Amino acid sequence: MKTLVQNKTNSYCETGNYHTFCPISCVSWLYQKIEDSFFLVIGTKTCGYFLQNALSVMIFSEPRYAMAQLEEGDISAQYNEYSELLKVCLKIKKDRLPKVIFWIGTCTTEIIKMDLESTAKKIEAEIEVPIVVANANGLDYSFTQGEDTVLAALIKKAPLRKNKSLNTTPQLFLFGSLPNFISTQLSLELSKQGIKVAGWLPSSKFTQLPSIAPGDFVCGVHPYLSRAAYTLIRQRECRLIIAPFPIGPDGTRAWIEKICVTLGYSISGLKEREKQIWNKLVSYTNKLEGKTVFFTGDNLLELSLARLLTSCKMKVCEIGIPYLDKRYQAGELELIEKICKEQGIRMPKIVEKPDNYNQLDRIREFQPELVITGMALANPLEARGINTKWSVEFTFAQIHGFGNSENLLKLITRPLSRTQHLVNT
Ligand code: SF4
Numbered sequence: 001m002k003t004l005v006q007n008k009t010n011s012y013c014e015t016g017n018y019h020t021f022c023p024i025s026c027v028s029w030l031y032q033k034i035e036d037s038f039f040l041v042i043g044t045k046t047c048g049y050f051l052q053n054a055l056s057v058m059i060f061s062e063p064r065y066a067m068a069q070l071e072e073g074d075i076s077a078q079y080n081e082y083s084e085l086l087k088v089c090l091k092i093k094k095d096r097l098p099k100v101i102f103w104i105g106t107c108t109t110e111i112i113k114m115d116l117e118s119t120a121k122k123i124e125a126e127i128e129v130p131i132v133v134a135n136a137n138g139l140d141y142s143f144t145q146g147e148d149t150v151l152a153a154l155i156k157k158a159p160l161r162k163n164k165s166l167n168t169t170p171q172l173f174l175f176g177s178l179p180n181f182i183s184t185q186l187s188l189e190l191s192k193q194g195i196k197v198a199g200w201l202p203s204s205k206f207t208q209l210p211s212i213a214p215g216d217f218v219c220g221v222h223p224y225l226s227r228a229a230y231t232l233i234r235q236r237e238c239r240l241i242i243a244p245f246p247i248g249p250d251g252t253r254a255w256i257e258k259i260c261v262t263l264g265y266s267i268s269g270l271k272e273r274e275k276q277i278w279n280k281l282v283s284y285t286n287k288l289e290g291k292t293v294f295f296t297g298d299n300l301l302e303l304s305l306a307r308l309l310t311s312c313k314m315k316v317c318e319i320g321i322p323y324l325d326k327r328y329q330a331g332e333l334e335l336i337e338k339i340c341k342e343q344g345i346r347m348p349k350i351v352e353k354p355d356n357y358n359q360l361d362r363i364r365e366f367q368p369e370l371v372i373t374g375m376a377l378a379n380p381l382e383a384r385g386i387n388t389k390w391s392v393e394f395t396f397a398q399i400h401g402f403g404n405s406e407n408l409l410k411l412i413t414r415p416l417s418r419t420q421h422l423v424n425t
Contacts, residue, residue, distance in 0.1 A: 011324060016353035019376040020298035020322060021054060021392065023136040023146030024104050027065040028055045030150055033177045036205050038098035039065035040088065042116065043106030064096060070108055081114060086123050093127050100206035102150060105135035132157055142322040143299050144224040144395060147177055151228035154202060155235065161213035171198035172263065173210055175228055176221035178400060180204055185401045186221065186246060193260050193268060212236050219259055221246055221400060224300035226328035243331040248308035249277040249405050254335050277402050284409035287416055289313040294368040296377060297321045297354045301394050303329055305372070306348060307336040317366045320354035370416060387415040
């Protein structure tokens with residue numbers, strides 16, 4: 001059954017029957033980013049199996065995350081959740097000395113309506129370690145949105161700066177988890193324009209969370225952080241800079257430009273910088289030009305990647321995406337529309353909450369030269385002669401800023417080069 005429902009823009013909504021990672025997977029990168037944290041996933045064996053398999057060898061390195069595995073007695077309320085979780089948290093405190101414990105709620109805690117927030121308040125007072133509760137369940141969210149729910153919860157714990165005098169200049173804070181050296185690279189790019197980044201959320205240490213004041217500017221680096229963005233607007237009265245995301249040379253330039261324009265700084269040398277980067281990437285863009293690409297959609301990075309590939313003159317057949325927040329992604333939407341207009345091509349179709357079965361029909365029809373998709377579909381498509389790129393890699397690889405553009409295009413061209421190599425041998 002094909003159920004495409006079109007709305008005002010060129011986007012459609014399908015059935016939501018698609019493969020993606022569970023959002024609890026965000027613990028794998030967030031525990032590494034927030035060095036003094038511990039993540040406790042409160043769920044069932046299903047969640048445990050997922051984490052154990054998805055995070056692969058990482059589980060052998062004594063990671064700072066664990067499962068509080070719910071049993072029959074928890075679900076039928078025979079056990080007291082307060083005393084059970086208190087025991088677990090006391091053990092974590094004793095063994096790992098964290099400065100913060102994140103509780104990650106799952107489908108089960110959501111369905112049995114466990115009141116994690118009030119239990120956390122009591123236990124926090126008891127153990128004297130802050131507890132941040134985030135519901136990163138697979139019922140409401142997909143994959144990278146796990147980070148979004150964690151950041152939204154973390155913002156509530158960030159210190160509030162005292163009211164500034166009217167003459168004080170508002171500060172700029174960036175939000176989104178990136179390895180430290182990449183956040184430093186982006187901060188340096190802005191400092192070349194004279195802009196100082198006052199802090200990042202998350203910081204590398206919970207104890208160094210930035211103090212944000214009403215009126216401060218905030219800007220995101222990932223396309224999947226709409227909930228965190230609205231929390232900053234509503235709860236901290238921050239001003240959100242809506243820009244494309246710093247992915248690829250075009251996105252990075254547009255991101256810096258938008259920040260400069262909003263803060264009233266003049267832009268210097270950015271056009272040339274972007275051109276220099278594109279010049280270095282010619283061998284990759286030559287491989288991509290004119291080829292067709294299809295995104296099945298699972299990590300919310302799809303729109304930014306499709307915009308970059310349109311700049312590389314690829315033809316985008318379809319942009320599948322789990323969820324598109326048109327306000328938060330307005331900068332990205334504008335940029336891809338602008339690029340399409342400049343190239344005289346139609347805006348690609350965006351399919352929100354895609355249906356993988358229907359998408360397979362469309363892939364058969366389009367016969368794209370590259371499909372960016374999850375592992376469930378990758379090998380079956382390869383066996384049918386269609387090149388695929390595993391989409392999860394974009395979440396874990398370094399793809400932000402001018403400096404990582406080559407890394408990003410290398411990832412995208414690799415399957416095409418491999419096929420070419422096989423044909424030639
Ligand atoms: S989808 Fe729900 S049950 Fe499955 S791993 Fe995620 S939180 Fe656990």
